Amino acid sequence: MSKNPFLLRAVGLLAVLALVAAACGPAPDEDDEAAPDPEDTAFTWAVTGADGPTMEAVADLWNEENPEQQVELELLPPEADDQRQAMFNDQVTEAGQYDVLGLDVIWTGEFAEAGFIENLEDMRDSVEGTSIPGAIESAQHEGELYALPYSTNFGFLYYRTDLVDEPPETWEELYDTVLEVQEENPDIDGYVGQGDSYEGFVVNYLEFLWSDGGEVFDEAATESLLLEGDHAEKAITFMRDAFEEGVFAADFNTMVEDDARLAFQAGDAIFMRNWPYAYPLLAGEDEDDPTEVADDFDIAPMPAFEGAPVDTISTLGGLNNAVSTLSENQDVAREFVEWAATDDGPQEILAEMQPPPTKASIYENYEDIVPEDQAPVYEVLNLVREDARARPPVPGYNSFSLAVQEELHGVYADGDDPGPALEAVNEAAENALVEDPEDVIEEEADVDEDE
Amino acid sequence: MAATADTGPAPPQAAPQKAGGLRNDPRVQMGGQLLGLAVVFAWCIFPFLWMVLVSFQGTVALRDANIFGGPFTTGNYTRVFEEGFMWNLGNSIFVALSTTVISILVASLAAYAIARLPIAYKFTILAGTLVATVFPPVSLVPPLFVAFNALGQLNTYQAMIIPYVALTLPLSIFILTTFFATIPKEMEEAAKVDGATPFQTFVRVVVPLAAPGVFAAAILVFVYAVNEYLIAFSLASGDPNVMTVTVAIATLDRVGFEEPIGTITAASTIVSIPLIIFALAAQRWIVSGLTAGGVKG
Amino acid sequence: MSERALGRAFLTPAFVVMGLLALFPIVYAAYESLFDFDFFTRTDFVGLANYVDQLTSPRFWSAVFVTIAFTVVSVTLEFIVGMIFALIMNAAFKGRNVTRAVILLPWVVPTVIAGQMWRYLFEQRPGYINEWLGLGAIDWLGSGASMFWAVVIADWWKTAPFVGLLLLAGLQTIPNEVYEAARVDGATWTQRFRNVTLPLLTPSIVVALLFRSVDALRIFDLADIMTNARLETLSVLAQRSIVRAPQPDIANTLAVLTFVMIMGIGLIFIAMMGRDVVGEPEEGS
Incomplete structure (x- = not known):
């Protein structure tokens, strides 16, 4: 039987391609990722791959200082769902691949309640007074620390200095300014931010809510205050009006961080709510990512509503490091978590790169630490820092957040009735608090049914 | 031809x-x-x-709906190469080739049995085949993780190849069954008369005649295996040595919330090259296979 | 070896692999769906209560409706275009090889990337699709029907070549003589297509439709990436209760219900192809 020469050639070609491909690129162990000598690897740190280079620098520094107890860095995809899937798999199957978990600030309560992460309350003294208060708040569950702060993130207002003289201090002012500027420049978009149905929208919505004096929970997180007063409705109807009137860009409802950044960077918008990462890019740091606004933008704290008890507000982002309950290297894992929170080394790496650090002293002495072109960011961060707020890391935060995304996106973008939507979000908020999570689940199922 | x-x-x-x-x-x-x-x-x-x-x-x-505007740069490709992407591509090709070969071999046997051999409960067998392919992939991952973790096989090539084979077998079996069924029985009879054993008949007569189906299945399996993300990420993303391209694309370097669309598209373009080569090569066999097989049979 | 024994031997490897991989998750999910969960910890046995919850939930039925509508529309479109692709790839003309390569391009783009790509294409800024087609400022991905169609179009584009390839392979097994005979009889192209091609192609068509339907019924990536889960299909709903806000009881119940639904639809297809492929219907033991 004659063989199939063409097939053989094709398979051969592919095999060669595979080899060539492998030969072209460096083998993973040789590249610059923090790849320690396996024999000295003491523990694994799983953390998002967003800002991967920063994480690598931090891991490298630790390995330099601790040659006997090296950390292996496991960079997870930046998608929150992927990180959660990887961490849940690890926990539920008790695989225990990860010793230190880099957790989004909103997951503390959920992971603590599930018994995935160790209580770190005994390390409170090392972070109290050292880390910024909002970051500590986000690392707590029922008043006790289950993680230590590592990185943070603040939202602030980017605005066009060529179109606006002074940044608006209130939302009403911003609204009017947009309409005024658009009278002369009908093609320019007003405000861009995070409006797609995802966590970023919750961040934006909470800023509207908080900047009117509204609250999701009382201080001790025992009940939902969402429907106290008309703040929740005012926040969402402001968004709806702004979207309908063209004060928000027409594609605000499908925007995530980088969509907003690209629009603003192309000179398409007057105002933008975004995180600090956009600043160097807008300033022209990456020549393959050109900017139209390098000399025409500045940053300021976010506005608040007129007559609100606060002048500005920012939702905090960032990561906390927690120790997995499955870790067999608890001591070194704790040591690493504490080091990452309190040592100047890793915290200064964060300040020099991205995202911002949680150590308060760095903000006080930022002039000596952060690169000069980043100084304006830290100037504003210092204004924002005191008023920045953590999203409440209650055990059911994610269910609450999904309710906000699923209910309120339609209210502002599609004109759904705010009343029932807010009722549903309020119910989700109540459920997110219930001590016995079994009830949470049952009641949530009911919420689902009621929709 | x-x-x-x-x-x-x-x-x-x-x-x-x-x-x-x-x-x-x-x-x-x-x-x-x-x-x-x-x-x-x-x-x-x-x-x-x-x-x-x-x-x-x-x-x-x-910035602009005119995608031909430029300026053009190869910077994204340089970055992708620097991140060791070619190694990942090698992994993907290896995993996909292994998956394809195993899936097609195993499926040919099963399909031949279903289409040609006197076995009972064929309908049930075909239905049973489908079972492997009707579960939502997101629901499939947690139990697979449990199993591969228990076997200590996470972050290995087989953690991808075995699930891929299982998940592509239904398609391969169905395709091959329909193709084996269309082959005229007389050709097999002739081989038998010439003294060929059933197995020889299968290898020498049936498989070449079903070449269009075999290669169609091969393309589909190969492309599936290169493009799969969820299982590759969940079961085999822990070791950079075995990481495949889809996972590598998801973890390309980025600053903050930046969506590195340039490097993502560059990486995807690179991935498409071996896929097109494979598809075109196999496709020639879809079209020329029957004549070739017919001549030999 | 007897043919019967050979048959069993031939089937064994396939069913061992599939059985190990597929049966375990299904049995696992079916078992777990009978319990209540305290986050990830199994608590009380509740029998079929989780099923009652889901089957009486409007949200579940809405997801079923979206999923089935998506499947019917996208598979129909993919079948039509896939058939055209197959006929083109099968035809002899100059530049056929280039055409074949071009037709396969959509299929080789990983779904995750295709989702991102189409998201950019449909977005209003800079509005590629809107501008290329002169549509003005349509908000494709925001909500409602336009979002449904955007995802359908992306899936259509991505998987029509899959159907095309399968049908092309099927076309290749139709002997020339059959066409010759029809042509001698003076049949027009349309008649030959309807009376010769379609009947002989039926097995391939059924396989293509079966696997496209099974895939479309599990649609997740495109809906998740392009609409941030606003287009809530069954798999999107399942993923929500697996990853986003873990509720294993709901997740397992949804998985089993999806399984039952797809299997039911699959059985109809198998019954359709059964006689063509298996020869006689059930042979009994």
Whole structure:
């Protein structure tokens, strides 16, 4: 039987391609990722791959200082769902691949309640007074620390200095300014931010809510205050009006961080709510990512509503490091978590790169630490820092957040009735608090049914 | 070799000869064909072209609906190479080739049994085959993770290859079963008369005759295996040595919330090259296979 | 070896692999769906209560409706275009090889990337699709029907070549003589297509439709990436209760219900192809 020469050639070609491909690129162990000598690897740190280079620098520094107890860095995809899937798999199957978990600030309560992460309350003294208060708040569950702060993130207002003289201090002012500027420049978009149905929208919505004096929970997180007063409705109807009137860009409802950044960077918008990462890019740091606004933008704290008890507000982002309950290297894992929170080394790496650090002293002495072109960011961060707020890391935060995304996106973008939507979000908020999570689940199922 | 293809039910060539009318004018026919092809080209190419052009421009391409605007740069490719992406590509090709070979071999046997051999409960067997493919992938991952973790096989090539084989077997078996079923029984009978054992008959007569089906299945399996993300990420992303391209693309370097669209599209363009080579090579066999097999049989 | 024994031997490897991989998750999910969960910890046995919850939930039925509508529309469109692709790839003309390569391009783009790509294409800024087609400022991905169609179009584009390839392979097994005979009888192209091609192609068509339907019924990536889960299909709903806000009881119940639904639809297809492929219907033991 004659063989199939063409097939053989094709398979051969592919095999060669595979080899060539492998030969072209460096083998993973040789590249610059923090790849320690396996024999000295003491523990694994799983953390998002967003800002991967920063994480690598931090891991490298630790390995330099601790040659006997090296950390292996496991960079997870930046998608929150992927990180959660990887961490849940690890926990539920008790695989225990990860010793230190880099957790989004909103997951503390959920992971603590599930018994995935160790209580770190005994390390409170090392972070109290050292880390910024909002970051500590986000690392707590029922008043006790289950993680230590590592990185943070603040939202602030980017605005066009060529179109606006002074940044608006209130939302009403911003609204009017947009309409005024658009009278002369009908093609320019007003405000861009995070409006797609995802966590970023919750961040934006909470800023509207908080900047009117509204609250999701009382201080001790025992009940939902969402429907106290008309703040929740005012926040969402402001968004709806702004979207309908063209004060928000027409594609605000499908925007995530980088969509907003690209629009603003192309000179398409007057105002933008975004995180600090956009600043160097807008300033022209990456020549393959050109900017139209390098000399025409500045940053300021976010506005608040007129007559609100606060002048500005920012939702905090960032990561906390927690120790997995499955870790067999608890001591070194704790040591690493504490080091990452309190040592100047890793915290200064964060300040020099991205995202911002949680150590308060760095903000006080930022002039000596952060690169000069980043100084304006830290100037504003210092204004924002005191008023920045953590999203409440209650055990059911994610269910609450999904309710906000699923209910309120339609209210502002599609004109759904705010009343029932807010009722549903309020119910989700109540459920997110219930001590016995079994009830949470049952009641949530009911919420689902009621929709 | 390609004689069959030329006489298939091709709409343009085989257009009926109706008396008179515009449709008979060869220039009009030609024009119609070209127009049709142009539509097909535009439909298939434009999104792909968008991807390739963005890979050479980065975010600049996202400013303007005119994707040909430039300026062009190869910077994204350099970055992708620097991140060790070619190693991942090697992994993907290896995993996909292994998956394809195993899946097609195992499926050929099963399909032959279903199509040709006197076994009971064929309907049930076919239905049972389908079971492996009807579970939502997101629901499949947690139990798979449990199993591979228990076996200590996480972050290995087999953690991808075994699930891929299982998940592609239903498609391969169904395709091959239909193809084996169309092969004239007389050809097998003839082989038997010549003294071939059932197994020899299968290898020498049936498989070559079913070549179009075999290669169609091979393309589909290969492409599936290269493009799979969820299982590759969940079961085998822990070791950079075995990480495949889809996972590598998801973890390309980025700053903050930046969506590195330039490097993502560059990486995807690179991935498509071996896929197209494989698909075209196998596709030639879809079209020429029958004639070749027929001659030999 | 007897043919019967050979048959069993031939089937064994496939069913061992599939059985190990597929049966375990299904049995696992079916078992777990009978319990209540305290986050990830199994608590009380509740029998079929989780099923009652889901089957009486409007949200579940809405997801079923979206999923089935998506499947019917996208598979129909993919079938039509896939058939055209197959006929083109099968035809002899100059530049056929280039055409074949071009037709396969959409299929080789990983779904995750295709989703991102189409998201950019449909977005209003800079509005590629809107501008290329002169549509003005359509908000494709925001909500409602336009979002449904955007995802359908992306899926259509991505998987029509899959159907095309399968049908092309099917076309190749139709012997020339059959066409020759029909042509001698004076059949027009349309008649030959309807009376010769379609009947002989039926097995391939059924396989293509079966696997496209099974896939479309599990649609997740495109809906998740392009609409951030606003287009809530069954798999999107399942993923929500697996990853976003873990509720294993709901997740497992949804998985089993999806399984039952797809299997039911699959059985209809198998019954359709059964006689063609298996020869006689059930042979009994």
